[in-house]
Amino acid sequence: MTAFPKLDDAPAAELDVEALDAVMPLAVIIDAAGHIIHAGPTLRKLREGVDLRGCGFFHLFALRRPRSITDFTDLATRGGGALQLQFLDPPATAFKGLAVPLRDGAGLLINLSFGIGAVEALGVYDLTSADFPPTDLTVEMLYLVEANAAVQGELRGHNRRLQGARVVAEEQAHTDMLTGLRNRREMDMVLERYTRSRDRFSLMHVDLDFFKQVNDAHGHAAGDHVLQEVAAILVEETRESDTVVRAGGDEFVLIFYRLTDRDRLARIATRLLRRLEQPIAFGERICRISGSIGIAVSQDYESPDAEQMLRDADMALYVSKNAGRARYCFAGGEALSAMAG
Amino acid sequence: MHGMINRSVQCFLTDTYGREKWDAIAASAGLDFAGFEPMLEYDPILTEAVLQAAAQVLGKPRQMILEDIGTYLVSHENMQMIRRLLRFGGANFVAFLYSLDELPDRARLALPDLDLPALELEETDTASFTLRVRNGPDGFAYVLMGVLRALADDYGALVLLEFDERRGDTETISIQLAETAFSEGRRFDLRRRTG
Structure with a gap:
């Protein structure tokens, strides 16, 4: 075993190897030739099966900082100081080190610590809290x-x-978060109320065209903005007593209370579609969409059924869509262009 | 009361007795929400109301429930994190006992607003200890007894625990260490199991 050098002025501070191991289990002592003469027990655990004694320090470790030190002579002449180093062989665990010279140029004592890399190091080695001194x-x-x-x-x-x-x-909730319009839940309740009270009403199913392209070309923020603008148009073009619903992504349903006059509905549809054709500015960008409308009127049914009317408005919507852009269609009728005339 | 404590009580009751029992206890305690959130602060009255309701619904003494909560915190698989955090306190059971004084500080390192009662360990001799719990909620020492019993098991130590008394704001537990290496115990690996 290596005798640890005595200290001149404090003979009581003499340490034997066991004491050194207890205080600094990750320390390594190197002789004047740069060979390891002692390695602490935790350090030995990290290189299980390898006899570290006699091994050249720079055969075990690579010095990362200071970069200017490349061999043991450099290290010894500089007298050590703070070091950053790592194992040469994998796992290339990183250490912080502090090197201090032994008396009479007998070598160096280098104490090591995992530093911030402890979490990573612990993932690799089988260590317990007993491998660290309580002061660490x-x-x-x-x-x-x-x-x-x-x-x-x-x-x-x-x-x-x-x-x-x-x-x-x-x-x-009864409102759509993005547009502030009513949602499907509210739509079902309103339709249920009107059919039960046998009130006259009409349904307009409005579907946007080219909305996906806006989303793809300008992003979702632009898409959201367009939906909010469309919502504003729908609210402006309807009365207080009507219900404006965002029924899905770019799908809207308008419920007109006690309004079943076809000419009036046609005028409303035309105005809506023309306004939807207007470009919408989003910052520097210009978003262009269009719309299609399908209409169902409660007067056309002997006993109006909300689901049936929604289906018919939906069918009419597809007739409009297939006929071209900006068209509206009454259930069972033909698609009419909002842009003609 | 820190939500983490209320949440632990809720998890204990749910994991041990089932969701339905918890719902019954929560209703009986008059909670107007589905469950406690660990990161919110609650009126201590609610914690006591839940404990009273649990004692009533389960037909068990409050003290026994408190001790079971302590055991649950260390030994239930859903509470592995707490077991691990506690085991960082010391390499063996005696070292852990010595670390109890700093338990409130350790808890604060994890959650700055978690205020645990002050703990004070007195060594009567090498194998007997007195643990004083100061300014804790009524019966907190029972929770600690559950924790200590389960942790002793975890460390492989054999201990006898006794609730001594509550005098003023201080509750006392006496700890007799019968054997430090009674069984293998569970290994404490510093590396964290992920997943």
Whole structure:
């Protein structure tokens, strides 16, 4: 065993190897020729099956900082100081080091620590808290990392639950968050009310054209803006007593209360489609869309059924779409252009 | 009361007795929400209401429920994180006991607004200890007894625990260490199992 050199003025501070190992289990002592004469027990654990004694220091470690030191003579002449180093062989664990000279140029004592790389190092080696002296804060740091991960996990869970609650709240709400229009849930309730009270009403199914292209070309923010502009147009062109619903992505349903006059509905559809043809500015960008409309009128039914009327308005919408852009069509009728005349 | 504590009580009741029992307890305690959120602060009255309701619905003494909560925190598979964080306290059970004084500080490192009662360990001799819990909620020492029993098991130590008394704001537990290496215990690997 290597005798650790005596200290001149403090004979009480003499250490034997066991004491040194207990205080600095990651330390390494190198003789004047640069050969390892002692390695601490934790360091030995990191290179299991290798006898470190006699091994050249620079055969085991590569020095990362300071870069100017390339061999042991350099290191010894400079008297050590703070070092950053790593194992030459994989796993190339990184260490922080502090090198101090032994008495009479007998060599160097280099104490090592995992530093910030402790988490990574612990993933590779089979270490327990007994491998660190109680004064080393590595284990405390690992504690903090885990505590932090645990708290992050709780926060993630919290956010997930909040998100879930938001989805439920949105489903239960009667308005669409983006446009402020009524949603499907509200639409069903209004239709149910009108059919039950046998009130006259008309349905207009409005579907946007080229909306996907706006999203693709200008991004979702532009798409959202277009939907908000469309919502504003739909609200402006309808009365207080009508219901404007965002029924899906770019699909809208207008419910006209006690309005079943075909000429008036045709005029409204025409105005709507013409306005939808107007370019919408989003910052520097110009978004162009169009629309198609299908209309169902409760007077056309002996006993109006909301689902049937929605289906018929939907069918009429497709007749419009197939006939070209900016067209409207009454259920069972032919598509008419809003742009003609 | 920190939501983490209320949430632990809720998780214990749900994991041990099932969701339906928890719903019954929450209703009986008069909670007007589905569950506690770990990151929110709650009125301590709610914690007590849940404990009272649990005692009533489960037909078990409050103390036993508190001790079971302590055991649950260390030994239930859903609470592995807590077991690990506690085991960072020391390499063996005695070292862990010595680290109890700093448990509130350790808890604060993880959650700055988590206020645990002050703990004070007194060594009567090498194998007997007295643990004082100061300014804790009524019965907090029972939770600690559950934690200590389960952790002793985890470390492989054999201990006898006794709740001594509550005097003023201080609750006392006596700890007798029968054997430090009674069984193998569970290994504590510093590396975290991911997933």
